[in-house]
Amino acid sequence: xxxxxxxxxxxxxxxxxxxxxxxxxxxxxxxxxxxxxxxxxxxxxxxxxxxxxxxxxxxxxxxxxxxxxxxxxxxxxxxxxxxxxxxxxxxxxxxxxxxxxxxxxxxxxxxxxxxxxxxxxxxxxxxxxxxxxxxxxxxxxxxxxxxxxxxxxxxxxxxxxxxxxxxxxxxxxxxxxxxxxxxxxxxxxxxxxxxxxxxxxxxxxxxxxxxxxxxxxxxxxxx
Amino acid sequence: xxxxxxxxxxxxxxxxxxxxxxxxxxxxxxxxxxxxxxxxxxxxxxxxxxxxxxxxxxxxxxxxxxxxxxxxxxxxxxxxxxxxxxxxxxxxxxxxxxxxxxxxxxxxxxxxxxxxxxxxxxxxxxxxxxxxxxxxxxxxxxxxxxxxxxxxxxxxxxxxxxxxxxxxxxxxxxxxxxxxxxxxxxxxxxxxxxxxxxxxxxxxxxxxxxxxxxxxxxxxxxx
DNA sequence: GTCTATATTTTGATAGAC
DNA sequence: GTCTATCAAAATATAGAC
Numbered sequence: 001x002x003x004x005x006x007x008x009x010x011x012x013x014x015x016x017x018x019x020x021x022x023x024x025x026x027x028x029x030x031x032x033x034x035x036x037x038x039x040x041x042x043x044x045x046x047x048x049x050x051x052x053x054x055x056x057x058x059x060x061x062x063x064x065x066x067x068x069x070x071x072x073x074x075x076x077x078x079x080x081x082x083x084x085x086x087x088x089x090x091x092x093x094x095x096x097x098x099x100x101x102x103x104x105x106x107x108x109x110x111x112x113x114x115x116x117x118x119x120x121x122x123x124x125x126x127x128x129x130x131x132x133x134x135x136x137x138x139x140x141x142x143x144x145x146x147x148x149x150x151x152x153x154x155x156x157x158x159x160x161x162x163x164x165x166x167x168x169x170x171x172x173x174x175x176x177x178x179x180x181x182x183x184x185x186x187x188x189x190x191x192x193x194x195x196x197x198x199x200x201x202x203x204x205x206x207x208x209x210x211x212x213x214x215x216x217x218x219x220x221x222x223x
Numbered sequence: 224x225x226x227x228x229x230x231x232x233x234x235x236x237x238x239x240x241x242x243x244x245x246x247x248x249x250x251x252x253x254x255x256x257x258x259x260x261x262x263x264x265x266x267x268x269x270x271x272x273x274x275x276x277x278x279x280x281x282x283x284x285x286x287x288x289x290x291x292x293x294x295x296x297x298x299x300x301x302x303x304x305x306x307x308x309x310x311x312x313x314x315x316x317x318x319x320x321x322x323x324x325x326x327x328x329x330x331x332x333x334x335x336x337x338x339x340x341x342x343x344x345x346x347x348x349x350x351x352x353x354x355x356x357x358x359x360x361x362x363x364x365x366x367x368x369x370x371x372x373x374x375x376x377x378x379x380x381x382x383x384x385x386x387x388x389x390x391x392x393x394x395x396x397x398x399x400x401x402x403x404x405x406x407x408x409x410x411x412x413x414x415x416x417x418x419x420x421x422x423x424x425x426x427x428x429x430x431x432x433x434x435x436x437x438x439x440x441x442x443x444x445x446x
Numbered sequence: 447g448t449c450t451a452t453a454t455t456t457t458g459a460t461a462g463a464c
Numbered sequence: 465g466t467c468t469a470t471c472a473a474a475a476t477a478t479a480g481a482c
Binding site: 447448449450451452453454455456457458459460461462463464 | 465466467468469470471472473474475476477478479480481482
Binding site: 037038039040041042043044118121122124125126127128132135136139140143160162163165166167168169170172173174176177178180181183184185187188189190201202205206208209210212213214215 | 263341349393404407
């Protein structure tokens with residue numbers, strides 16, 4: 001019998017079993033991201049995540065082991081997303097275009113992946129016990145590299161003199177607040193949710209503010 | 224017997240009993256703020272808070288009832304603090320001085336009450352179930368009032384044209400990030416904690432950035 | 447691979463001695 | 465007023481039938 005070595009009780013092929021596994025893992029990860037975004041690692045329960053994923057609680061343990069391991073899987077996926085945003089900030093870039101593009105990318109991220117942003121925020125609020133290496137190695141080095149480029153632009157007189165590290169702290173804060181504290185923004189703006197126009201307007205406000213804050217006059221519209 | 228109506232078994236006077244009560248309540252509130260700041264309402268446990276307060280768990284229930292009631296007491300104290308920051312932004316104010324003062328007050332708050340800021344952040348991240356009224360009534364009206372003043376400054380040509388509401392979102396984000404995400408800032412800056420000089424520098428960076436962002440030239444140092 | 451039933455631990459809350 | 469001992473509910477995790 002050709003199925004001799006197949007330890008599965010089902011008649012499915014190896015390929016389809018792999019497909020189901022990937023689909024279930026993806027469903028669980030997506031549900032876990034939403035739940036961890038609301039209450040963080042300590043506050044989230046496996047029951048909530050299972051219900052959000054539409055699967056029995058035992059399946060979560062079968063696929064990911066413990067709650068901590070599931071959380072780390074969610075965090076890892078978010079970090080890959082974070083680091084993928086390889087922003088085009090090169091020494092020869094135009095500061096106005098580079099900074100505007102960076103802010104726009106961050107705002108798009110806040111809109112398309114708000115739960116990822118909130119999981120990250122929760123992790124930082126609780127002291128980042130699972131992100132020490134990322135913060136002290138990866139992020140630190142990236143900021144230092146980008147800061148050298150910005151320092152170059154400053155020394156060339158292309159933008160105002162400021163500490164590039166604080167510029168990053170401020171840009172991250174301004175853009176992520178539209179994901180992390182969306183409930184506050186909706187309350188003050190008196191809307192159920194931000195639509196396309198509202199997001200475009202918010203993005204424009206932040207870009208203009210950042211460029212002026214950097215001492216860069218927004219590109220003149222016409223001569 | 225003059226103690227006839229005193230339902231206390233101890234010989235202490237009413238005044239000293241009141242003193243102990245206030246002290247214990249204060250200790251519990253302070254410990255609860257620290258614990259709620261790290262993991263939010265859902266993630267915090269009464270055991271953790273009791274240990275942080277150096278009191279038996281039963282005392283927390285004796286003084287505050289349930290965990291939710293203790294949380295609301297913490298939130299209420301924070302909101303009073305928040306609203307007390309009656310910033311001097313009047314129509315006749317100088318925009319540069321008013322905005323710089325507002326940012327400075329917010330930065331001082333981030334430094335002196337980081338746990339309060341983080342409790343608030345956790346509450347917003349989980350959808351603000353205990354702050355709906357505050358956000359939709361108190362905060363909204365305050366922002367509208369301040370926004371009218373800023374709109375006045377803009378129409379007088381004293382600062383750049385921008386949406387005052389987004390200006391507030393950005394200022395809150397930039398200043399609170401130094402409390403909420405301090406672990407990230409410490410990692411990037413490669414320091415154990417921010418000292419006086421580092422805080423003064425950060426405050427200066429944010430103030431300069433905000434004033435330029437508002438199209439206000441920082442006061443010239445000398446003629 | 448899936449999921450029901452259950453074991454074990456932890457948590458919020460309280461009773462009752464002091 | 466205080467705090468030890470304890471309860472009932474909810475949590476994480478797993479065993480084992482299917």
